[in-house]
Amino acid sequence: MNIEQIVFYFLSAVVLVSALLVVAMKNLVRSIFLFFLTLFSMAGLFVFALADFVAITQVVVYVGGVLVLMIFAFLLSNRDILNNPDAVKINGKFLTAHHLPGLVVSFLFFTALMFAFSQFQVDELEWIAASEGNTLSPSDNTIELLGINIMTRYLLPFETISVLLMLALIGAAHLARKERKI
């Protein structure tokens, strides 16, 4: 086992354990801060998939944007919103009846996915086996490739998404206005 594998499995363990803790935690603020840990180690996993630019974007957009937005939205508004309705209704019990369907469905879905993975060898797919000269190596400059691709092959989706981003910005600002009659 070399150092790459050790770091990869450590990061995936951090991702899964912190994600489990996020959904198990009763306190919403603690959940949000653990969510930070999950997203940060996800960025580490992206580095191991040789996508350094996506990893940086993940840190900037998710950790710097989404998380700060979440925390600010609740710090600047009513503090009661942070009180978890779960914590009031159930006293101290970890699992109650309304958790059960979600647990069963997600576990069944996980088994279905595992079954699907066991049915085919993903590393021996046809197009992956044929991609010998098309595979990224750790010394490649992915940012150059991404920039060229975004400005040529994916120009239309890029422009569409920028328009959509502006629409979302205006929509969110409109929804969050102070004085309005619903």
Place this chain on the structure above:
Amino acid sequence: MIPLSHFMLVSAALFCIGLYAVLSKRNAIMVLIGIEFMLNAAILNFVAFSRHDKFAASGQVFALFAIVLAAAAVAVALAIILNVYKYYKTIDPTEIDQLGD
């Protein structure tokens, strides 16, 4: 090189955790966090497969688009949640069962 199947394993587990949060949480913010988990799991798969598509980089570009979309979705969803809280005084999705006035 980490094999692709290990990336898929991590992403499948993360997706199911997100699914659980979406299905069973009684707090709209936790539902939002569950959606983010599911999106991140999908992005991890895109990025992992993109290693075998160097010159088109389709997976990485799509992952970037998905991150941008998720950020926009969070901004709008938080604005909606704050408005819902102002109106209903709760953010429990099971209790918000009226449309219109």
